[in-house]
Amino acid sequence: MSRKPEEASCRLTIDGREIVVAADTPVIDAAERLGIMIPRFCYHPALGAVGACRMCAVKFLDGPVKGLQMSCMVGARDGMVVSTTNPEAVDFRRQVVEWLMANHPHDCPVCDEGGHCLLQDETISGGHALRRYRGPKRTYRDQDLGPFVAHEMNRCIHCYRCARFYQEVAGGRDYGVLSIARRTYFGRYEGGRLESPFAGNIIDLCPTGTLTDKPSRYRARRWDLERGPSVCLHCSLGCGLTVGARYREVMKLEARLNPEVNGHFICDRGRYGFGYESRPDRPRQPRVDGRETIAGAALAALAEGLKPFEAGKVAMVGGTRSNLETLAALLGLCRDQGWRPPVFFRDARLAGAAESAAAALSGDLVASLADVGRADVILVVCADPLAEAPMLALSLRRAARRGAAVLVLDHRPCDLPCEAERLTFAPQELAGCLSRLAHAALRGRKEAAAYLSSLPLPPDLLPETALALDTWGKRLAEARFPLVVCGTDQAEPTLPALAGGLARLLAGSHDQDRRAGFLPLLPGPNGLAAALAGGGDLEALLADIEDGRATALLVVESDLLSRTPEPERWLAALRKLKLLAVCDHLPSPLLEAAHVVLPSRTVFEAGGHFVNQEGRLQRAMPVFSPGLPMGRTLREGHPPRLFMSCAPGSEPRPAADWLKDLAGLLGAGGRAGDWADLAAAFPGLPGLAAGPAPENGRRCLPETAPGADAPSVAKTGSPDVPPDHLQVLLVERTFGTEELSCRAPLLAASAPEPWVDLAAADAGKAGLAHGAWLLVPLPGGPLRARLRVHQDMAPGLLLLPRDPRLLWQRLAGTGVLVELLRLHAITAEEEPAGEDTTLEAEP
Amino acid sequence: MLPEMVKLRRKGEELLEDGLGLLRPFATTLGMLFTRPITVQYPEEKRVLPARSRGRIILTRSPDGDERCVACFLCSAACPVSCISMEAATREDGRRYASWFRINFGRCIFCGLCEEACPTLAIQLTPDYEFSKATIMELVYEKPALLVDHGGKDPDYDFYRHAGVTEKGEKGSHVNEQEPVDVKRLLP
Ligand code: SF4
Ligand code: SF4
Ligand code: SF4
Ligand code: SF4
């Protein structure tokens, strides 16, 4: 829906009350602002109006429009007098709902929408209490739409919300409207899994029980759920969620409206990435030397065990999925005890990239997800939006639909749901290409001289590529609101600083009312806080453990053994440790090796604060208290017939509490651990001082970045890749690779079969075909995976997802090269049967 | 009238009232001597209560013998004392049912609101009032103790014959349904 810029405002009267709104605001919205909720089915603020359902009829008594009109279709004008309670309008709406109900099945008792169904509400409020139509009802056959969306087409009222979202907002092509008139059908041409990674939103949007959540199908009513606002932890965007739990188990997650972040929608990774909190193998009992014990004893044993160590030999590993409270406790512990600074990132490259991205951010430059939709020229560097931060792809599509030009510079075959220009370069060439682009964009700008002279030299480019970069540079310079997105997962450490510097100088080139934006993608939901806190990286720590420079290790909510490409080396190093303590809620081989295990709570049970990539402090509320899900405590088919004061399995405590108690036992600090301490732990986020997060969060970055006027970056070298060799790069995918969601049973069971990517040129040389099963010789043993061949991917690379279903950890190191000609396709007999893509028993 | 006289008169009225109150019961008793006694020698003798009396709750079955309850949670939502709890689940044949269903009769006030809320006529109150127990726990009834093998007060109703879902019968085969729409037909 195209809404004109809000230049003029107008005054109208609704039900005798006056309101001033921007001209052309739909009357239905203006009424909502007065607290008058006009009944509606098809209108949705994020989808706009189509006037399909006729439910929002009101009477226009005076003004430019007169008579009975659809309030969603009429834009506000000066002097309008509207009545929502006029008998004619009321009677019209009553008839509409009666027509809609004529074919509606007698299903509410077995319909999962029941209890939060708009159709139920409007039927009752519309006054249609008694069925008069006695004729036969229309029926439809349903489709299987995959593991997430249940389809019950008889209940549809043809509001078109689902199709409008799926095709217009999400850019999906496999779901929509079929047939005409009385046969209008919402579905796919043939049943099958919905392809869009945003498909789950049609469940929230559908005002009836036609599209409902399949994983929670037939499990609970909305009114029985323990619900609370939360934040998604599956990437750095921090989309708003509403958690619904029942009987100590998360039933479903829904999108929570946060206008500056995710709007009304979330991606399916966020929606279905739960379930790790109720895994049967989740650690729930504190353990010391393999024996289960109680919390106090475990803490005392840990404190006692830590005492003999020299402070400089105690190391801590933190995770970017921990809440801010935990990170603050961790930083405080290290500082007070004089331990080594905590380590958050897996290698020096990622730590460097995250830190340089964080350093480039400031309040005047940072862009929110909503800003992406407002930008008119968008440059995406070294980021694969759908894989690293799916909702960014939706925002890019929104921008593109409003006419924005999008350029993606990356080495991967980024799949975007919108029109975008793609230029592919090897990862080490990206900085050079950005440099060429920056030169074109900032040519002749005096204040940019220092920045431009610090840039690396562009690589040798094909003339048309060079021309394209120059054109895009000019476009950026001329843009009304240019925006630069930069990833960190694959980027050289200097790249985010370079991208941020470009954005900053672009902003400087504008008049006062113009702006530019920078949006980095950071590793993990609290990646920004971790990056600002600094610290080393896991690779360096590993070397220190091997050399005996660190002999005690505390790992807090970091799944390092399943995330490292060198698990064998880590295991050997861990055996050298004199003390290993692990505080986590995810099962991992690390727990087996640990001397002390402290079970922590998940975000659903502990809540906490998270700072997303725009420095927005957001709060997740604890939604239920931990314990074994009711379903797992049944005896003889029903809950135990006992009176108990606490549920079994309720031992996990918030990680921050474990750490604070440990600090208390170690004798230092012993402070209250209140908000002021937390704010003091992150000097890079001055906004924290204003207190906990309000409902939609609050930006906490400093208004300007130090040294922001002349950002300068160091030059990087490129690795030597011998000819006919492939660099193996570990990459993220939308589903199946992210640390938390790959432990989610729903996603693990339904994520598409993992695959590796190869550029068409390389595949041609090696004689490999798209879809073939491939045997990749890795240092730690061969890996078997299906191959995808891409035209739009940089050559010389083999992209390997960090998917636990693949034996990617056979990589046994970083910077691994494989010889192109040693890749070979497997014959049909060697192909694994069925879904199983792993090779457990391979030597 | 003088205030003293008013007082005196009120006193006299009260006296008369008290005296009558003393005599009336005697008159009633005397009258009752000549009527037939209605005392029932409970527990040796039992009264047959009307079918609609509200006592022990049962979960009934539909005419085809399948359990009626679809675990819709309406009874538990309607119950003013929250004494019904259950968990909904999907049976192997795809049908929605209650995997466990519990009523705490220690708390139930036999108001009958659950029965009124039930859209499938599954939950019904019966005239049985004789189930006092020695401990509270014994008053917590589980599903096997609640489920009976008849249809209770309305033996003929089968929710799934009227619902549009395919748990019992294909689309278009339920009461008052048309053949399913053919979406790929091109005629108007
Ligand atoms: S399926 Fe739901 S959202 Fe789609 S048209 Fe029908 S009622 Fe509307
Ligand atoms: S985009 Fe990221 S934060 Fe948002 S719902 Fe998806 S995974 Fe979660
Ligand atoms: S009779 Fe009343 S109190 Fe008893 S279970 Fe039903 S609704 Fe609850
Ligand atoms: S209202 Fe009836 S069908 Fe619904 S849960 Fe209760 S007994 Fe079962």
Ligand code: FES
């Ligand atoms: S909401 Fe206005 S016509 Fe549907």
